[in-house]
Amino acid sequence: MQAMRFHEFGTPDVLRLEDVALPEPGPGEVRIRVAGTSFNSVDGTIRAGSMQGPIPVVLPHIPGLDVAGTVDAVGEGVEAVAVGDRVIGFLPMVGDGAAAEFVIAPAGVLVAAPMSLPLADAAALPVVGLTAWQALFDQGQLVAGQRVLINGAGGAVGGYAVQLAHRAGAHVIATAGPRSAARVRAAGAVEVIDHTSTVVASAVTGPVDLVVNLAPVAPDDLAGLVGLIEDGGVLVNTTVWMPAPGDDARGVRGVDLFVRSDAGQLAQLVTLVDAGELRIDVARRVPLAELAALHTDAAAGGLSGKAVVLVGEG
Numbered sequence: 298m299q300a301m302r303f304h305e306f307g308t309p310d311v312l313r314l315e316d317v318a319l320p321e322p323g324p325g326e327v328r329i330r331v332a333g334t335s336f337n338s339v340d341g342t343i344r345a346g347s348m349q350g351p352i353p354v355v356l357p358h359i360p361g362l363d364v365a366g367t368v369d370a371v372g373e374g375v376e377a378v379a380v381g382d383r384v385i386g387f388l389p390m391v392g393d394g395a396a397a398e399f400v401i402a403p404a405g406v407l408v409a410a411p412m413s414l415p416l417a418d419a420a421a422l423p424v425v426g427l428t429a430w431q432a433l434f435d436q437g438q439l440v441a442g443q444r445v446l447i448n449g450a451g452g453a454v455g456g457y458a459v460q461l462a463h464r465a466g467a468h469v470i471a472t473a474g475p476r477s478a479a480r481v482r483a484a485g486a487v488e489v490i491d492h493t494s495t496v497v498a499s500a501v502t503g504p505v506d507l508v509v510n511l512a513p514v515a516p517d518d519l520a521g522l523v524g525l526i527e528d529g530g531v532l533v534n535t536t537v538w539m540p541a542p543g544d545d546a547r548g549v550r551g552v553d554l555f556v557r558s559d560a561g562q563l564a565q566l567v568t569l570v571d572a573g574e575l576r577i578d579v580a581r582r583v584p585l586a587e588l589a590a591l592h593t594d595a596a597a598g599g600l601s602g603k604a605v606v607l608v609g610e611g
Contacts, residue, residue: 300397301588302357306346309592312360314585320393320401322372327404329384330369331608333417334361334395336591336600337424337453343390344592351537351555352390360588361394361606362387364402365410365420375404383410385567387423387558395420396588398609406558411570411577418579421453421603426566426575428556429457432533433465436552437507441466444505446525448497449512450486451477453603454535456578458509459484464574470505472497472512476601480578501525508532510541523549579605 298319303311322328340360342348368382378384386407388394393401410419432454433439439462447458450471462469463485471486478489490500492512498521508522513536520542523532529548534541535556543551569575580602583591594600 298398299585300359300393301361301585302359303344304357306344306349306356309341309344309589309596311344312589312592317397319399322370322375322401324373325375325404326372326401327368327375327378327384327407328370329364329366329395329400329402329407331364331366331395331398331400332610333363333365333420333608334606335363335420335424336588336595336604336606337362338595339390339424341592341595354391359393359395359397359400361396361400362390363420363423364388364395364400365416365418366395366400366609367416368407369399371404378404378407383416384408385410385419385423385563386560387427387556387563389558395608396585396606406560408560408564408567411567413571413573414577417582417605417607418577421577421579421605422566422570423558423563424556425453425603426457427559427562428454428535428554429461430562430566431556431559432509432511432535432554433458433462433507436533436554437509437531439465439467439507442468443507444468444470444503445507445509446470446472446497446501446505446522447486448472448492448508448510448514448522450481450484450489451601452511453578454511455481456484456602457575458511459486460575464569470501484576496521498522498525504530506530510534510536512536513539516542523551579603581605582607
């Protein structure tokens, strides 16, 4: 089979399309014929070698944490899925990913793919959708009637976070640049702040119950958002290389979120997608052979929204 791999850490040009052996599923595993995977920002940091502490991948490595495809073979003891099932999942971070024609996945991370869109496009959901869900509800404990500030709403995670918070009945305040402001407002943000021309902490009118930071802002700027939070509120930070600030005196918690695979939550997201209550937006689709160029564009800041990598049919 063909797979995109890197044999050393470095810039995007370490990625090479190669012929590799077809993997075989072990007990509790399945083999998936990949329709699509996606690009996540962590893919770039893993490739660069700066995530070897929390994500110690073994070289050569195939990237691609998201998978959408069709079950091709099952290992011993697998009963929840069967050959021919269309599935999506968030693959283990330290194993080989889905930038390949076939990938091995633990059966327990997989759920039925949404039926309302092309299979490859469903690869845009798992990692970023789960990040948004876990930030808002697991860590932020967001409920109807609360006010939430989503900092960095113009990105892929932000699009889901705005939709989910709006659906939950929250008052959504979002920051976004000019090219994504209309999309963020359409997703459900009541207020949109242009972070390229405004100091966010001074532009928010009134206190908020929750801040979700999705942007690589300076530590001082992130700390400035704590003052916007009501006593007892939460700041959830997804840029985990920068500790989340809080305010112990006021009971404001700072939480660093490192997203985890959760099939139950992913299944709930799929249900929302098929019910028309959650939209999957794909900004760009590229063939597997162009994955290195996609990494290059992302490193240069030229990627806006979610990019899907097309591998096979589906």
